[in-house]
Amino acid sequence: MYRYDDFDEAFVRNRVAQFSQQIGRRVEGALTEDEFRPLRLMNGLYLQLHAYMLRVAIPYGTLDSRKMRQLAHVAETWDKGYGHFTTRQNIQFNWPKLTDVPAILTALADVGMHAIQTSGNTIRNVTADHFAGAAADEIADPRPYAELLRQWSTDHPEFQFLPRKFKIGITGAPHDRAVTRSHDIGLQMRRGPDGSIGFEVSVGGGLGRTPLIAQSVREFLPEADLLAYVEAILSVYNMLGRRDNKHKARLKITLHELGRDTLAALIEARFEELRGHVPETLGPALDRIRAAFAPPAFRQADTAVHEATLRVDPLYRRWAETNLAEHRDAGHAMVTVSLKAHGATPGDASAAQMRVLADLAEAYSYDELRISHEQNVILPHVHKSDLPVVHAALLRAGLATANVGLVSDIIACPGMDYCSLATARSIPIAQAIGLRFKELDLEHEIGPMKIKISGCINACGHHHVGHIGILGLDRAGVETYQITLGGDGTETAAIGEKAGPGFAYDEVVPAVERLMLAYLDLRTAPGESFLEAFRRLGPAPFRAALYETEGARDAA
């Protein structure tokens, strides 16, 4: 994986020193909160409901054991012994003291990590397919391009004061696991007619208050033009983005107001101006970055122990069915470690669990780890002969929950348990759904199901693209939950439809249960997923089940 060069190192160290001084001046009273707030947000430090929160970037979700151990150290030394992995592949610490932040940032810098541009109206952490560099269906590893974009966007003087935050997502595979079309720029790798690598570029995606799926503005952009084209998009947005109204300031609104064709023409015109200015050193720079992401030399060995364990150990078999995915090397597998134990907080890992994951990565996954936007951790390259040992170690650490892609593998934002923007809680809803479906023991029968929960309309929990989306709102001083149906975050992206009136806090779990039982009744065969059944039948029978109206089965 990419390691900081001297420039990266000096930049991060300088920023730590600068922000530490700013914290010192705030504590001494030389800076007011109005003066300090934009400075702390530039450095990923929020003030939430009960405490400060530090959001640390995990570029394109890639970590090694050294970084993961340092996150464990931070969690244990300056926080409450855990961290929260987010839907943007970052980690959040929920309890740092203001005066401890310089020490935390220094510890992070020691392993090439930081919290820069994890907040504010800048280009945020570039997110990528969590199976990048390992997936069987991939054209090429998208992370070298993500790293190029990271270097280009970090402290980019033109793009530090954008109209609003700006998110870029990238995937190298035709199956979109990175929700690229919910980003301001979605990059989907394609092969040109001559076999060369390029990208389909979509712009103007975003969830939040006005959810919109990104629209394609370039079917095939050669890789050599990537930086100039992305800069052209940012440049047009920086000029035309609505600075008069925060709620209309994202690129998606510019796209909506101008129309795709006009926006695309403006981007192309700006691109023509910029493409001649891309330095000739870009090609060699990309080659150097690419070399840092060269795949490991995958070892060849017998996989009989894996097959034998599958036959004799039902617990292992169930885990293998849900938590393993096909690796590009037939002898290896990608292991998704679920951070969704039934009843646990989605995305949370204790310091002890982080260390187990670091140890396993070092011993069995060529020292690589990934964080997924679905708030799980991936061991991307595990040889199949090592899987039984890895599974046993995960079991001991409480990390072997066999539920990836199922009902209880829920995305949930921190909600009103932590976030000062939230209008209702998310986490306890996720916990309760997980516990109920464990009790029912139905989730393996139900099959692929994506439930996504947000505690406010900003949609950090991606509820719009959940097969079932749950949005927590404050309705006249009462927590109320609106359910959406039929959302999809993949290459067939769709925004879910509102089902109808909201549900009270205690009514959400029974409502989800009615939906699931109705689906089991309605599907033509076990192979027809919830989303497929919804697309075939439309919302009516699901609404009937949700609201127990006439014609619905009695699911009570």
Next chain:
Amino acid sequence: MSPRFSPSVVTANALLEGDVVWLTADGVWTRRMAEAELIADPERAEARLQLAQGQHHSVVGPYLAPAKPGPNGPEPTHFREAFRTRGPSNYPHGKQEDPAHVSL
């Protein structure tokens, strides 16, 4: 000031820890809501808020939060303010770690 002013407390977050604090009648900050001053008069509420806003060296983001009288002192009327008196619901962290800090 709104004609429909409801009794309120002045609340904020402490600068160093971010912990929730309330303003007492003596003009000091407390970690227990029950010790806060419940202000029924809108003009006094505005004056107390201004006082709080001047204390940016010790607190962040002061605002008026509606509250009601309880047997031990002011109590929250909105669920958000109730969560602020306790901490998150998924772990026993925050004020609920130390029962002395929980008003309710």
